[in-house]
Amino acid sequence: MTTQLAPAPDTTARRDHIYPTLTAAQLARIAVHGRRRQVEEGEVLVEAGEPVARLFVVVAGRIDVVRQSAGKEEVVVSFGPGMFTGEVTMLSGRHGLAQIRAAAAGEVIEVGRDDLLALIQADGELNEIFMRAFILRRVELINRGVGDVVVLGSSHCQGTLRIREFLTRNGHPFTMVDLDRDAGVEEVLGRFHVSAADVPVVICRCDVVLRNPTNQQIADALGFNDAIDQTHVRDLVIVGAGPAGLAAAVYGASEGLDVLVVESTAPGGQAGSSSRIENYLGFPMGISGQELAGRAYTQAEKFGAQVMIAKDATRLACDRRPYALETSDGQRVPARSVIIATGAEYRRLPIDNLQRFEGAGVYYAATSMEAQLCAGDEVVVVGAGNSAGQAAVFLAQTARKVHMLVRSGGLADTMSRYLILRIEDHPAIALHAQTEIVSLEGNGHLERVGWRDSETGGVETHAIRHVFTMTGAVPGTRWLNACVSLDAKGFIKTGPDLSPDDLAAARWPLPRPPHLLETSLPGVFAVGDVRAGSLKRVASAVGEGSIAIAAVHQVLHE
Numbered sequence: 001m002t003t004q005l006a007p008a009p010d011t012t013a014r015r016d017h018i019y020p021t022l023t024a025a026q027l028a029r030i031a032v033h034g035r036r037r038q039v040e041e042g043e044v045l046v047e048a049g050e051p052v053a054r055l056f057v058v059v060a061g062r063i064d065v066v067r068q069s070a071g072k073e074e075v076v077v078s079f080g081p082g083m084f085t086g087e088v089t090m091l092s093g094r095h096g097l098a099q100i101r102a103a104a105a106g107e108v109i110e111v112g113r114d115d116l117l118a119l120i121q122a123d124g125e126l127n128e129i130f131m132r133a134f135i136l137r138r139v140e141l142i143n144r145g146v147g148d149v150v151v152l153g154s155s156h157c158q159g160t161l162r163i164r165e166f167l168t169r170n171g172h173p174f175t176m177v178d179l180d181r182d183a184g185v186e187e188v189l190g191r192f193h194v195s196a197a198d199v200p201v202v203i204c205r206c207d208v209v210l211r212n213p214t215n216q217q218i219a220d221a222l223g224f225n226d227a228i229d230q231t232h233v234r235d236l237v238i239v240g241a242g243p244a245g246l247a248a249a250v251y252g253a254s255e256g257l258d259v260l261v262v263e264s265t266a267p268g269g270q271a272g273s274s275s276r277i278e279n280y281l282g283f284p285m286g287i288s289g290q291e292l293a294g295r296a297y298t299q300a301e302k303f304g305a306q307v308m309i310a311k312d313a314t315r316l317a318c319d320r321r322p323y324a325l326e327t328s329d330g331q332r333v334p335a336r337s338v339i340i341a342t343g344a345e346y347r348r349l350p351i352d353n354l355q356r357f358e359g360a361g362v363y364y365a366a367t368s369m370e371a372q373l374c375a376g377d378e379v380v381v382v383g384a385g386n387s388a389g390q391a392a393v394f395l396a397q398t399a400r401k402v403h404m405l406v407r408s409g410g411l412a413d414t415m416s417r418y419l420i421l422r423i424e425d426h427p428a429i430a431l432h433a434q435t436e437i438v439s440l441e442g443n444g445h446l447e448r449v450g451w452r453d454s455e456t457g458g459v460e461t462h463a464i465r466h467v468f469t470m471t472g473a474v475p476g477t478r479w480l481n482a483c484v485s486l487d488a489k490g491f492i493k494t495g496p497d498l499s500p501d502d503l504a505a506a507r508w509p510l511p512r513p514p515h516l517l518e519t520s521l522p523g524v525f526a527v528g529d530v531r532a533g534s535l536k537r538v539a540s541a542v543g544e545g546s547i548a549i550a551a552v553h554q555v556l557h558e
């Protein structure tokens, strides 16, 4: 039995963008890149779960996109003459979510994935039509829950949250069955022979059942990386798909380089966890980190960059060229040049429910934007370094009171003298030494903060809505096995920051000095937060990722 899915509420204009009808002139331009052929009624053009390698444009007849749901067939969407199949999986070559089938005898233009990529790079008008339709179709699939994954779990469970975040940040639609809320859960558990003790459970394409899987296991089951050849020598391998790595991928691939990005979780990096980035050029209303990352990811794939998801870089084999990047699944990816964009992780407070308040009362930066948010309020600044000191002095200009919480006995060993004097002199700053945060409470937004004086053991709870944690960032360089020079905190030194001693110790082999963002190893670059002295901002990470490409070209021609 086949039923028609109710379309999501849409304006006509939006539906025209999602399901456009091409003109005769546009069809003629596509036909040059594809092959016209007849189809029979009922002919399966792409099976659900198959890698998506072809797009179909309907010349005559009708094509249906069909999926199985609870034992029934549902037509997700129908395409008539002038319309085309496909969504963002066309760019990545990932597995399709549904079956594509000729609903009537007719004629189609079949276009292979590589030909499609060539077409949209060369034809500005078709580029806009295809890219907009692909992106909007994926958004619609996510909104309508049309996917091939069911997550059984509890919203109170960290593992469930991790899996939901992984799928969401990778733009993969899924249905969530919450064991604490959904009726009929026992029946679902029984159907897949799992018990409540197994959760979180991920069911892929109705047949693969994963019990508390790692991100890598989910990516493997869904074939996220199946279309990627890891063996041939790439012009450029980028490690990390945060803003810096994605920018390098977009610029590198758009300038004709063969680019592979290796990312341990999902595109977006730290920026992907920001609910609204307000200081990035061109977005006066702000943009969520997830949206910015999703756009950049699609843009990189459009230009032909490939992004390997849920794979950690575990080692750089740097003793000879081409270099090789070793990944967590034991693969070696050879590379003529490498950009390290593994960012940094802000040290987080060891509080169980911290994540709930990140961006909703807990901040990792104190800019004028955050200062405005807490103007006239009491705030807490945690940390004893210069960044904490600067934040406290800055916030004290607008906040009613700044509580500085320091785990040690004081600031003398860790903060510059001038900052200590300003803090001591400022009437709105109260220094609490030997004090640690022990609880965060609130409904949606942070409302109360508890802290303990470790000398007396006394705990106090205060009605405070803003906590700034300034306890430093840990660079993502542990995997680098001493291939490149690092500063004292483990960040990568580049260009003019490399002293003659650094270069001598690294046995720099070339007569020229390192390029601006080049490390102590020729042809290996570092950009964004992982780089010593970088600004730790989205815009600067994007800028560094982009300008590194100019030097990559020079190195490849050396």
Ligand SMILES: Cc1cc2nc3c(=O)[nH]c(=O)nc-3n(C[C@H](O)[C@H](O)[C@H](O)COP(=O)(O)OP(=O)(O)OC[C@H]3O[C@@H](n4cnc5c(N)ncnc54)[C@H](O)[C@@H]3O)c2cc1C
Pocket: 239, 240, 241, 242, 243, 244, 245, 262, 263, 264, 265, 266, 267, 268, 269, 270, 271, 272, 273, 274, 275, 276, 277, 278, 279, 280, 311, 312, 313, 314, 341, 342, 343, 344, 345, 346, 358, 359, 364, 365, 476, 479, 527, 528, 529, 530, 535, 536, 537, 538, 539, 541
């Ligand atoms: C909550 C929050 C809010 C923020 N808000 C703003 C803001 O409003 N404006 C602003 O300008 N900045 C903001 N920032 C800072 C900004 O996000 C960072 O400066 C920026 O993301 C740095 O980009 P990056 O690409 O250098 O590194 P990251 O964003 O850290 O990305 C690094 C990527 O590398 C991956 N990776 C790490 N190690 C490996 C490995 N071994 N193998 C494979 N992959 C690896 C990580 O998974 C990650 O995806 C915010 C940061 C946070 C945490």
